[in-house]
Each structure stands twice: as structure tokens, then as C-alpha cells.
Amino acid sequence: MKKTLVACCSAAVLALIITILATFQIASTGIIPEKSDIVIPMSVSRPGCETTNSCYAPPEITVNAGKTITWINKDRAFHTVTSGYYDKFDGMFDSGHIDPGQTFSFKFGKLGDFHYFCNLHPWMEGTVIVK
Ligand SMILES: [Cu+2]
Numbered sequence: 001m002k003k004t005l006v007a008c009c010s011a012a013v014l015a016l017i018i019t020i021l022a023t024f025q026i027a028s029t030g031i032i033p034e035k036s037d038i039v040i041p042m043s044v045s046r047p048g049c050e051t052t053n054s055c056y057a058p059p060e061i062t063v064n065a066g067k068t069i070t071w072i073n074k075d076r077a078f079h080t081v082t083s084g085y086y087d088k089f090d091g092m093f094d095s096g097h098i099d100p101g102q103t104f105s106f107k108f109g110k111l112g113d114f115h116y117f118c119n120l121h122p123w124m125e126g127t128v129i130v131k
Contacts, residue, residue, distance in 0.1 A: 036072035045077035055124035
């Protein structure tokens with residue numbers, strides 16, 4: 001009886017250790033996306049970030065033509081990266097809902113200033129300048 005209990009507890013401890021190691025492995029191998037050019041910060045689903053122009057960080061980025069920009073959602077809410085203005089979609093790109101922790105990428109081939117916003121939170125705005 002005592003031996004069975006010891007074996008059972010050892011198995012449980014071993015399973016716990018394996019789970020912890022597996023979690024660490026996922027975090028350290030980059031399966032969780034880390035690389036991004038623009039961050040969607042925490043709590044921007046509430047109005048306020050527009051007063052400090054910090055709904056996307058950075059709110060404005062200048063790149064060479066052909067560059068792929070990646071946004072990462074570090075908030076706990078869904079967001080979108082949608083080209084144009086809230087009352088005037090231009091149809092160039094639209095991420096759809098970006099889940100927390102997920103990314104969206106778009107390659108900018110044409111020159112110009114490209115305004116974008118969040119379709120769910122119209123106060124969120126940013127610009128990509130392609131030179
Ligand atoms: Cu949003």
C-alpha cells in the first residue's frame with residue numbers, strides 16, 4: 001500500500017515537472033511570436049490612448065518599399081489593423097480580428113502614406129510611411 005502511494009506521488013511529481021519544462025520549451029523556442037514592428041499595447045480598447053497617440057506603438061513608422069510590417073496584439077482584447085479611415089475603408093489591407101498574443105503582417109510595395117485604424121475601436125489610428 002505504501003509503495004503504491006509512493007509510486008503514484010512520484011508519477012504525479014514527474015508529470016508536473018514535464019509540464020513545466022514543456023511550457024518553458026515553448027516560450028524559449030519562439031513558438032510564441034515575438035518579432036514585431038508595431039505593438040498594440042495593453043488596454044487600448046478603452047478610449048484614452050488617442051490623447052497621447054499611443055494606440056499603436058509606434059503610431060507612425062517609416063520604411064522602405066518592399067518591407068513587411070508585423071503588428072502584435074499585446075492587449076487582452078481583439079483588435080484589427082485596417083487600412084484607411086473608420087468612415088472610409090480603402091480596402092488595401094484588413095487583418096480581421098487579431099487575437100491577444102497574435103500577429104498580422106502586410107508587405108508594403110507602393111510608396112505613400114498609409115493610414116490605418118482599428119475597426120473595433122475607432123480612436124485607434126496609425127500610419128505607415130513608405131519611401
Ligand atoms: Cu482595437
